[in-house]
Amino acid sequence: MDISAVRQCFPILDQTINGCPLAYLDSAASAQKPIQVIEALKQYYEQDHANVHRGVHTLGTRATEAYEGARAKVARFIHAGQVEEVVFTRGTTSSINLVAGSYARAVCAEGDEIVVSAMEHHSNLLPWQQAAKATGAVLKYIPLQADGTFSIEAVESTVTHRTKIVAVSHISNVLGIANPVAQIAAIAHRHGAVVLVDGAQSIAHIQVDVQALDCDFYVFSGHKMCGPTGIGVLYGKKTLLEQMEPYEYGGEMIAEVGLYDAHWKELPWKFEAGTPSIAGAIGLGAAVDFLTQIGMDVIEAHDRLRTRYAVEQLKQMERLTMYGPEQGRCGLVTFTIDGIHPHDLATVLDQYGVAIRAGHHCCQLLMRHFGVGATARASFYLYTTEAEIDQLVAGLRQAESYFMTM
Numbered sequence: 251m252d253i254s255a256v257r258q259c260f261p262i263l264d265q266t267i268n269g270c271p272l273a274y275l276d277s278a279a280s281a282q283k284p285i286q287v288i289e290a291l292k293q294y295y296e297q298d299h300a301n302v303h304r305g306v307h308t309l310g311t312r313a314t315e316a317y318e319g320a321r322a323k324v325a326r327f328i329h330a331g332q333v334e335e336v337v338f339t340r341g342t343t344s345s346i347n348l349v350a351g352s353y354a355r356a357v358c359a360e361g362d363e364i365v366v367s368a369m370e371h372h373s374n375l376l377p378w379q380q381a382a383k384a385t386g387a388v389l390k391y392i393p394l395q396a397d398g399t400f401s402i403e404a405v406e407s408t409v410t411h412r413t414k415i416v417a418v419s420h421i422s423n424v425l426g427i428a429n430p431v432a433q434i435a436a437i438a439h440r441h442g443a444v445v446l447v448d449g450a451q452s453i454a455h456i457q458v459d460v461q462a463l464d465c466d467f468y469v470f471s472g473h474k475m476c477g478p479t480g481i482g483v484l485y486g487k488k489t490l491l492e493q494m495e496p497y498e499y500g501g502e503m504i505a506e507v508g509l510y511d512a513h514w515k516e517l518p519w520k521f522e523a524g525t526p527s528i529a530g531a532i533g534l535g536a537a538v539d540f541l542t543q544i545g546m547d548v549i550e551a552h553d554r555l556r557t558r559y560a561v562e563q564l565k566q567m568e569r570l571t572m573y574g575p576e577q578g579r580c581g582l583v584t585f586t587i588d589g590i591h592p593h594d595l596a597t598v599l600d601q602y603g604v605a606i607r608a609g610h611h612c613c614q615l616l617m618r619h620f621g622v623g624a625t626a627r628a629s630f631y632l633y634t635t636e637a638e639i640d641q642l643v644a645g646l647r648q649a650e651s652y653f654m655t656m
Contacts, residue, residue: 251548257633259284259540270603273638278423278582278629279607280473281454283537287476290536294529302528303502303519317528320535321518327538328468329459330485334517337491338531341482342450343373345469346417348484348521349446350377352494353467354415360386363413365443367392367400368615369422374448375615378417387414394619397575398425402433413443420452424613424627425574426557426582428452435464444490450474454631455553455581457546460485472530477537481530484521491517498523549632553581556630556639563643569650573620582629584611587646590653592626598649604642 257263260282265272274282294316300309302317325333339345354377358364364378364387382389392400392408399422409416416438421428435445444466449458454475460468467490472481486494496503496514501524506513514520541549557579564570569588586592592608599606607627610617617623628642 251544251552251632253552253633253635256544257635259286260633261285261288263633267603267605268601270601271641273604273641275628275630275634275638275642276605276607277454277631277634278451278474278627280479281476281631282633283478283533284476284540286540287478287533287536291478291529291533294532299529301525313528316532316535317526320531320538323535323538324483327458327542328453328483328485329461331461332488335485335488335491337484337486337518337521338526339469339482339484339521340480340527341471341473342448342469343482345467345482345484346374346446346448347377348497349467349469349486349494350381352497353444353490354378354381354387355384356493356495358382358385358387358414361412362387363390363410364388365390365392365408365413365416365438367418368394368619369398369400369425369613370417370419370615371423371448371450372612372614373450374417374419374446378415388412392418394616398422398573398616398619399427399575400429402430402437405434405437409437409441409443411441413438413441415446416443417446417448419448419450420458421449421455421580422574422616423451423582424584424611424616424625426451426579426584427574428456428578428580431465432463435466439464451581454541454549456550466490472534472537475534475537476540477534478527478530481527481534483534488517491521494521496520496523500524502526544632550580552632553630553634554579556634556636557581557583559636560628560630560639560642563639564646567643567646567650570646573625581631582627584625584627586622586625587650590649592624594653595626595646595649598652599642599645602641602645602648604638604645606642 298312302314446467447465449470453470468485473479503523596608
């Protein structure tokens with residue numbers, strides 16, 4: 251991959267922060283947007299804006315074709331069996347809430363089980379907590395190992411004939427490690443359970459084939475993969491989506507309305523109430539085109555190379571502790587430095603133009619597992635250079651020097 255050519259597609263990267271070149275190392279929170287996505291949004295708002303599906307005029311037809319064309323692009327990108335299996339939502343959180351609010355509350359009863367892990371982002375935890383409370387189901391946790399991961403044997407021992415749903419992340423937003431979701435799906439299916447995979451961190455970094463994974467639901471956000479904010483995807487197997495009741499009502503999702511009842515549209519529109527994020531979907535389609543042109547295999551190789559380089563550089567800092575396995579990471583490194591709060595680290599790094607994330611990363615259970623309240627996280631993507639990682643390490647050494655002399 252020609253990193254220089256790639257970076258030229260991202261105008262935001264060409265700036266200085268506090269007199270230093272910007273080193274954006276917060277892509278796990280949100281990826282930057284290439285000019286191709288920005289231009290697609292500009293084209294829609296300047297030339298094609300109208301509401302979708304209803305209008306028969308030219309602008310309405312253009313908008314609808316672009317919106318549904320984006321759905322088809324996403325379906326191909328994740329290797330969905332049918333385009334109807336792709337539902338547009340506001341993001342990963344919205345997608346998980348849809349499944350928890352519709353599917354889980356319909357199939358779970360008192361004594362049934364919903365299985366998650368303590369490494370999950372809060373968005374893949376809180377909806378299941380509420381579903382369990384509403385139905386009387388038991389929320390069970392796959393036991394974690396010391397490094398924050400879990401073994402396939404732990405999954406085997408946790409999932410039972412009472413399990414209805416297993417919800418796990420594909421790649422952890424704290425550890426950067428991929429879970430064996432295809433094996434997890436096989437275990438769950440043997441017990442008659444369904445599997446939801448949180449793909450918020452994986453969709454931008456690795457090739458995703460939902461049919462090969464044999465997951466029942468796969469969810470992700472557009473803004474993590476160079477698309478706009480406010481748009482996300484719920485992939486669901488058609489047979490399951492057809493069984494589910496809508497989670498929101500009104501507008502685009504109805505076929506016919508009577509005084510006391512209504513009938514819903516077919517898939518996927520029965521889950522897309524109201525005016526959707528038309529521009530968001532079109533921008534997401536442009537992001538899919540951009541990533542596809544580069545190649546997800548190329549992006550994954552680049553991201554793993556940068557992550558490995560970062561691990562090797564950070565290991566040389568004696569007071570620094572990294573969390574999670576050293577090998578197999580993709581896209582991020584999470585760490586602390588003895589005697590320095592992560593928020594202080596992030597503040598000092600900003601003075602050197604380096605943008606990282608500090609806090610609990612919406613994973614308080616995993617922070618407690620490690621015995622810390624917060625960590626610092628540097629995350630990488632297809633536009634990250636080795637020089638930016640060197641800039642990170644230099645900034646960390648400056649912070650260490652400053653705080654150790656206070």
